[in-house]
Amino acid sequence: MKIICIGRNYVDHAKELGNKVPTKPLVFMKPGSSLLVNKKPFYYPEFTKDLHYELEVVLKISKNGRHIQPEFAKDYYQEISLGIDFTARDLQNQCKEKGHPWEIAKAFDHSAVIGQFVNLQAVTVDGHLEFYLNKNGKKVQHGFTKDLLFSFDDLIVYVSQFFKLQKGDYIYTGTPAGVGAVAIGDELEGVLVTAGGEKKLLECEVK
Numbered sequence: 001m002k003i004i005c006i007g008r009n010y011v012d013h014a015k016e017l018g019n020k021v022p023t024k025p026l027v028f029m030k031p032g033s034s035l036l037v038n039k040k041p042f043y044y045p046e047f048t049k050d051l052h053y054e055l056e057v058v059l060k061i062s063k064n065g066r067h068i069q070p071e072f073a074k075d076y077y078q079e080i081s082l083g084i085d086f087t088a089r090d091l092q093n094q095c096k097e098k099g100h101p102w103e104i105a106k107a108f109d110h111s112a113v114i115g116q117f118v119n120l121q122a123v124t125v126d127g128h129l130e131f132y133l134n135k136n137g138k139k140v141q142h143g144f145t146k147d148l149l150f151s152f153d154d155l156i157v158y159v160s161q162f163f164k165l166q167k168g169d170y171i172y173t174g175t176p177a178g179v180g181a182v183a184i185g186d187e188l189e190g191v192l193v194t195a196g197g198e199k200k201l202l203e204c205e206v207k
Contacts, residue, residue, distance in 0.1 A: 016179070028106060034110060061165045133191075184207060189202065
């Protein structure tokens with residue numbers, strides 16, 4: 001099982017961190033040990049003093065494939081969830097300044113929170129998704145997949161050039177603007193907005 005993550009996939013998020021808007025998907029990966037499931041609490045790591053939440057739509061890969069062509073991309077995912085890509089922003093900035101990889105800032109244990117999965121077709125509105133993150137009951141991030149630089153299909157096509165996609169892999173598709181710091185005691189909720197109402201897919205307490 002692979003956890004494939006996409007950086008800077010919303011223009012406003014790239015700009016809020018002072019990053020260039022990419023012309024191709026920016027791909028990084030997390031190990032299986034980074035997953036945090038079943039509403040388990042997240043324990044604030046000792047190695048950072050500036051931990052940020054990044055809420056993302058997560059695709060679950062439904063079958064194996066490599067070098068997937070655009071017309072077949074939709075066949076490789078049927079379920080989505082919401083996930084948090086926890087980022088040690090201070091470590092990430094240090095790595096970027098030195099031109100080093102980001103793994104210690106992005107791929108540490110339990111840095112990939114993931115919520116409940118739902119059928120994609122059952123929750124889209126006009127083919128798109130709307131989602132948001134509450135921190136302690138206050139909305140802090142609000143995203144729309146229509147604003148993605150690279151669509152779900154684009155990501156399937158691009159990533160499968162380099163890695164064989166396998167059933168059960170996850171793709172974190174990028175975070176919208178509004179990322180920010182968390183502290184011990186914070187409660188985070190990821191909510192999907194659908195035609196039938198709002199669905200709370202993710203809950204995570206920081207301890």
